Amino acid sequence: MTSSENDALLDAVGPAFSKLRRGVLMEVENPVSAKDMSRSLVLAIVQEGEREMTVGAVAERLxxxxxVGSRMVSDCISAGYLxxxxxxxxxxxxxLHLTSEGEAMxxxxxRLQREAFEYITADWSERERLEFxxxxxxxxxAVAGLRHRGPAS
Incomplete structure (x- = not known):
């Protein structure tokens, strides 16, 4: 590839991530509701937290x-997930702690994320899927490591 083709490819990455963020799991064979997408973001932050997770920490991570973070957490508590x-x-x-219902969710x-990945990449080779x-x-x-490196100059 030429330098300009490489630049065009790299320039396309940001918009591609934006498209993914807009709800790919709501557009596949077994779609996830917007409410469950929102709840899963909160639950994942609590589940993956390296320290005790507070409402403020969830809002910060989101x-x-x-x-807004407080309303999202309250919704998860009302649903029985936190x-x-x-x-x-x-x-x-x-x-905050995940309840058994939250763990099940x-x-x-x-499982739905894996199914969506397999559905989206159905025409990819196994090698391409694994490499991606x-x-x-x-x-x-690398993104997670940015917290330790500080802002870009």
Whole structure:
């Protein structure tokens, strides 16, 4: 490929990610509702949290106002997916935990994500699927590492 073709390819990555973010799981064979997509974002943050997760921490990770984060967490609590508990490190704080229903919801959601990936890539070779999966995980790990590197200059 030429340099300009490489540039065009790299320039297309950002818009492609934007398209993915707009709801690919709502457009596949077994679509996920917008409500469940929203809930799964909150539950994943709590499930993957490296520390005790508070409502504020969830809002921060989602990049939303604390009031929006609070409404999203409250919805998950009302649905039975999350519970609040006193922090073991600071009894004045309230932390979030997945309930057994929340764990089951995430298990179902992870299964749907895999099914969506397989549906979307049905005409790809096994080698292409595995290479894309490997590179996507590498990319996500690099993004997670940005928290430790600080802002770009």
């Amino acid at each position: 990049g939303v106002d604390p009031s 519970s609040r508990a006193a922090s073991q490190q600071d009894g004045r704080r309230t932390v 995430m298990t179902r959601f992870r 999966a490997r590179l996507m995980l590498k990319y996500v790990d």
